[in-house]
Structures are given as structure tokens and as C-alpha cells.
Amino acid sequence: MAAIELEGVTKRYGDVTAVRDLDLTVEEGEVFGFLGPNGAGKSTTINMLLDFVRPTSGTVRVLSRDAQAESVAVRRRTGVLPEGYDVYERLTGRQHVEFAMRSKELDGDADAVLERVGIADAADRRAGGYSKGMRQRLVLGMALVGEPEILILDEPSSGLDPAGAKEMREIVRDEAERGTTVFFSSHVLGQVESVCDRVGIMREGELVAEDSIEGLREAVGGEEQLVVTVDAASEADLEGVRALDGVSSAATDGGTVTVSCESDAKTKVIGALEDAGVTVKDFSTEEASLEDLFLTYAGGDGADAESGDVTGTEVAE
Numbered sequence: 001m002a003a004i005e006l007e008g009v010t011k012r013y014g015d016v017t018a019v020r021d022l023d024l025t026v027e028e029g030e031v032f033g034f035l036g037p038n039g040a041g042k043s044t045t046i047n048m049l050l051d052f053v054r055p056t057s058g059t060v061r062v063l064s065r066d067a068q069a070e071s072v073a074v075r076r077r078t079g080v081l082p083e084g085y086d087v088y089e090r091l092t093g094r095q096h097v098e099f100a101m102r103s104k105e106l107d108g109d110a111d112a113v114l115e116r117v118g119i120a121d122a123a124d125r126r127a128g129g130y131s132k133g134m135r136q137r138l139v140l141g142m143a144l145v146g147e148p149e150i151l152i153l154d155e156p157s158s159g160l161d162p163a164g165a166k167e168m169r170e171i172v173r174d175e176a177e178r179g180t181t182v183f184f185s186s187h188v189l190g191q192v193e194s195v196c197d198r199v200g201i202m203r204e205g206e207l208v209a210e211d212s213i214e215g216l217r218e219a220v221g222g223e224e225q226l227v228v229t230v231d232a233a234s235e236a237d238l239e240g241v242r243a244l245d246g247v248s249s250a251a252t253d254g255g256t257v258t259v260s261c262e263s264d265a266k267t268k269v270i271g272a273l274e275d276a277g278v279t280v281k282d283f284s285t286e287e288a289s290l291e292d293l294f295l296t297y298a299g300g301d302g303a304d305a306e307s308g309d310v311t312g313t314e315v316a317e
């Protein structure tokens, strides 16, 4: 059964289309990595699952319920770790979990929750004195209150050191093994790679790739990455390149054009750029890795600005 279903979902804020005609299904028990650079539409999508934001058009269903009409029932069965959520400095860890239990109108064992996220020893300490990693664990613990069927984590590893990010992934894995569906947003591929069954890559409000990690690897397998140094290339200059047989994607940051293509398409790519009036200064090829694929799909300025993070090397195991 599908845990999350979006059909033809668009969200506009005035002139900005944050999400455009999104179709996405996440099956029960799946760990789904929702990737994309800043501004790609990830948080807007998450907010629509929880009815914090209403779609301009399209339908959103969570656990077979309409996310708008049955939002209370959806939220009861969903645990959320919102992006950038911080703790109450003066409350202890246990008080935080008790607060989460009260707000879900549940009784339960707060210490057991703290045990599950590995901070039981700090239950009586004020959260103001917690490290960043402990705070993130605490917020995750609050999300786990009531044994949610779906766990929605918006950038759960942001600000964590490599060890903390690794522990976060282990907790996600443990939850998945209990049968929980996990929807995990990140702009760092390295963080989702080891935990996700499948990933979706958003770019400028659209889902530009959706596959298992193996599927993405296979998709890259037969292709090469062509990196072309140019005088100047705009998105419009890439139209001819994208139309070529054997080219799966192309991106530009102005001075460099990155193209994923079959090996024998390389000469045609250079030709198409020259036909568009672009001066080619140099080019090199490399076999595309999963990271390259992500960058190519996620493309644009956002990914370039984040490229240090996107490689995810800081969390490599």
C-alpha cells in the first residue's frame, strides 16, 4: 500500500512556482530520500503532506487519507522532525518528550523514547546544555512519540558532525526495520545513500529523477560525464545539446557545461554548443559517479553554491 501519494501537485507563491505538477508515490515501509538543492521545493512538499501548506492544485494522500480533509488523523500517525527546529533551553530532555506526548494526547514512557535515541543518561539535564547532536536526537525522539507509521525528517543531519550524522542514519535504519515509512529530505546525497531504498531528486520544483540507488548507478553506468569549459553558456544554449540522441542531461553554471551522455555523443555535444554560438575552450571526460549524477540533475546555481556539501564527503563511512 502507498504511504504517501502526490498526484499532479503544484504549489505557487505569487509568481514563484515552488512545486510543479509533482507525481510521487512512497510505499509503506520504504525509506525514501528526497533530494535537491536549496529552494528545490522539498520543504514545501513536506509542508503539503502535513497540511501546513495547501497545494494550488493536485491531490495529496498520506496513509490513504486526504492530507487536507483528514489532516488531524494524518498528523496523529506521523512523526515529524522539522527543518531547523530547536529545543527549549530551560526544559529537560524528559520534559520535551512528555510535552510531545501531551500534544499528541498520549501516555507513554518518556525514558524509553530517550533510550531509543541514545540520550537516556541526559534525561534530567536541561536541553540548553545539550550538544547539537544531542538536540537533534531529542527532536527525533519527540518525532518518534506514539510509534508513528510515517517519519518525516526534513534535513535531519544539518549541523551534525560526521559521527552524529552516522548515528542519525542508524536510528533511521532501526525505525525502518520496525516497519516505519521514512521520508527523509536532504541536500547531501552522502547522507541518504546508505539508508534509502529509493531517492527522488527535485530541481526547481520538479522531480527530475526517481529511482533506487542501484537504478541510478545503472543509469550512470553506460554514460560518461563530459565537462566543457566555455566562454559563456546560458540555459538557452543547452537546448540543442539536450535534444541530441544519447544525451540524458546537461547543466551550465555559465563557464562550465556538464553533460551526461553516451560515449559516442561527445563530438555531437561539442558541435551543438558551437552551433549555439558558444566558444569551447577545453573539455574533459570522466565516468560519472552517483554524486555527479546528482549534481547534473540537481544542477543550476543552487547545487553549485552547495557543491561542498553535496559531495557529502564529510559523512563518508
Ligand SMILES: Nc1ncnc2c1ncn2[C@@H]1O[C@H](COP(=O)(O)OP(=O)(O)OP(=O)(O)O)[C@@H](O)[C@H]1O
Pocket (backbone or CB within 6 Å): 013, 016, 017, 018, 036, 037, 038, 039, 040, 041, 042, 043, 044, 045, 083, 187
Ligand atoms: N511562504 C513562501 N512564500 C513565498 N515563497 C516561498 C515560500 N516558501 C517557499 N517559497 C519559495 O518556494 C521555493 C521552494 O522552497 P522550499 O523551501 O520548498 O525549497 P527546499 O528545497 O526545501 O529548500 P531548502 O533546502 O533551502 O529548505 C523557493 O523558491 C522558495 O523561495
